[in-house]
Amino acid sequence: MEKDQTLTIQDNRTKVTYTVPLDHGAIRAMDLRQMKTGPDDFGVMSYDPAFLNTASCRSAITFIDGDRGILRYRGYPVEVLAEKCSFLEVGYLLLWGELPTPSQMREWVDLVTHHTMIHENIKKFMDGFHHDAHPMGMLISTVAALSTFYSEARSVLDPEVRKLQILRLIGKMPTLAAHAYRHSLGLPYVYPDNELSYTENFMNMLWKKTEPKYVANTTLARALDVLFILHADHEQNCSANVMRSVGSSQADPFVTTAAAAAALSGPLHGGANEEVLRMLDEIGSKDNVPAYIKKIKEGHGRLMGFGHRVYKNYDPRARIIKKAAEEVFEVTGRNPKLDIALEVERIALSDDYFIKHKLYPNVDFYSGIIYQAMGFTPDMFTVMFAIPRTVGWLAQWQEMLQDPEQKIARPRQCYTGYGAREFVPLEQRVTQAKAA
Numbered sequence: 001m002e003k004d005q006t007l008t009i010q011d012n013r014t015k016v017t018y019t020v021p022l023d024h025g026a027i028r029a030m031d032l033r034q035m036k037t038g039p040d041d042f043g044v045m046s047y048d049p050a051f052l053n054t055a056s057c058r059s060a061i062t063f064i065d066g067d068r069g070i071l072r073y074r075g076y077p078v079e080v081l082a083e084k085c086s087f088l089e090v091g092y093l094l095l096w097g098e099l100p101t102p103s104q105m106r107e108w109v110d111l112v113t114h115h116t117m118i119h120e121n122i123k124k125f126m127d128g129f130h131h132d133a134h135p136m137g138m139l140i141s142t143v144a145a146l147s148t149f150y151s152e153a154r155s156v157l158d159p160e161v162r163k164l165q166i167l168r169l170i171g172k173m174p175t176l177a178a179h180a181y182r183h184s185l186g187l188p189y190v191y192p193d194n195e196l197s198y199t200e201n202f203m204n205m206l207w208k209k210t211e212p213k214y215v216a217n218t219t220l221a222r223a224l225d226v227l228f229i230l231h232a233d234h235e236q237n238c239s240a241n242v243m244r245s246v247g248s249s250q251a252d253p254f255v256t257t258a259a260a261a262a263a264l265s266g267p268l269h270g271g272a273n274e275e276v277l278r279m280l281d282e283i284g285s286k287d288n289v290p291a292y293i294k295k296i297k298e299g300h301g302r303l304m305g306f307g308h309r310v311y312k313n314y315d316p317r318a319r320i321i322k323k324a325a326e327e328v329f330e331v332t333g334r335n336p337k338l339d340i341a342l343e344v345e346r347i348a349l350s351d352d353y354f355i356k357h358k359l360y361p362n363v364d365f366y367s368g369i370i371y372q373a374m375g376f377t378p379d380m381f382t383v384m385f386a387i388p389r390t391v392g393w394l395a396q397w398q399e400m401l402q403d404p405e406q407k408i409a410r411p412r413q414c415y416t417g418y419g420a421r422e423f424v425p426l427e428q429r430v431t432q433a434k435a436a
């Protein structure tokens with residue numbers, strides 16, 4: 001590591017030279033404010049729309065090396081965790097920083113399991129939605145509604161209160177998601193079964209019919225565990241940024257999680273997995289792939305499930321999901337959409353446009369194909385993303401609240417509008433020339 005971790009910046013307007021320290025490869029934006037042309041000058045700001053090159057926080061939760069396609073949770077490669085752990089075990093790691101001991105794991109699973117029930121009034125809320133309401137809209141609304149049941153949740157600076165809400169959210173997300181799914185099918189809601197694992201119970205609440213006790217297919221339950229691990233966190237993605245920003249006002253974690261889920265629902269973010277299936281349906285067959293890719297290269301739309309702000313290499317999660325697909329298909333039968341997806345990947349990865357733009361399959365490219373094979377309709381795919389990502393959002397939220405440097409998020413702006421101008425009374429306003 002070089003000794004002198006500083007930058008020397010000359011302000012050519014004043015010929016004054018400044019030396020600013022570097023920390024983790026970044027300068028503090030506030031160190032720019034000293035660079036003024038005079039006493040009335042506000043000082044220099046940094047301008048970075050969409051935060052392409054701005055660190056909003058210090059975090060120890062998730063590490064991504066986008067060029068090398070590396071993803072680690074608290075230092076452990078996601079490939080190892082997906083192979084060796086359960087989702088709740090990884091959830092514990094993300095939230096509390098270490099893998100649990102056997103006794104810690106038993107207590108953690110027991111606590112989450114006993115927070116899967118929801119207040120009966122939530123069902124009335126759920127029943128109020130139209131029969132074809134999008135499950136993501138139902139989930140976002142009902143998560144926010146949970147805040148009306150737990151008024152103590154606003155005490156976000158109390159670690160014990162925080163932990164109880166964290167348990168409630170992790171425990172109840174699958175229940176709310178399953179209720180939304182059952183509502184869309186006109187089926188009665190299924191109560192949680194505390195004798196089942198986290199993913200088996202989710203399957204129970206989704207798919208139990210009239211049998212006295214639901215028995216989950218263990219291959220599918222394990223595949224869901226792996227998918228949940230892969231979707232659990234991804235450092236400062238769009239929805240995590242929302243979780244931190246909304247949480248910074250000390251709003252309660254229920255409305256904050258609802259805000260993050262709203263961000264996730266966008267087609268450029270977690271909503272992409274649903275768009276991938278629509279895209280594969282539109283392509284229709286392997287033979288139509290070249291023409292579709294040509295259309296994308298001509299600027300007509302995006303290849304959904306491809307590209308990433310950070311990964312400029314293959315998303316390691318997509319590689320694992322692709323492998324998990326084969327195990328699921330042994331149970332469910334092969335989803336023919338996989339053949340179209342594989343052809344899209346084959347052609348895109350050898351095409352100059354995608355190579356030049358460093359566009360590779362991301363986490364959303366293959367996940368929907370598995371979910372569809374399991375029986376989920378595309379409008380449930382982003383719900384399947386939100387359930388595990390709740391753990392990551394809560395880990396980011398808690399780290400933000402515990403960071404002594406963090407305060408309410410309030411960015412600056414570069415003002416480009418009018419200067420002060422005289423008011424013109426209504427009767428004197430003639431049709432204006434188009435505003436500048």
Ligand code: SDX
Pocket residue numbers: 233234236237238267268269270272296301302303304305306307308309310357359362363364
């Ligand atoms: C997730 O941030 C995270 O970590 C997110 C996530 C997580 O776990 O939280 O990983 C989950 O959201 C994965 C991404 C899912 N979204 C999609 O699959 C939608 C399709 N992908 C894109 O829209 C895009 O790649 C983004 C949104 C993912 C990233 O966009 P950026 O970084 O803002 O890049 P950009 O839109 O500025 O594109 C840069 C160039 C453009 O070309 P030029 O105008 O420079 O010539 O690359 C092109 C874009 O047109 N491009 C694509 C493309 N993605 C980018 N062209 C065709 N198809 C695509 N998918």
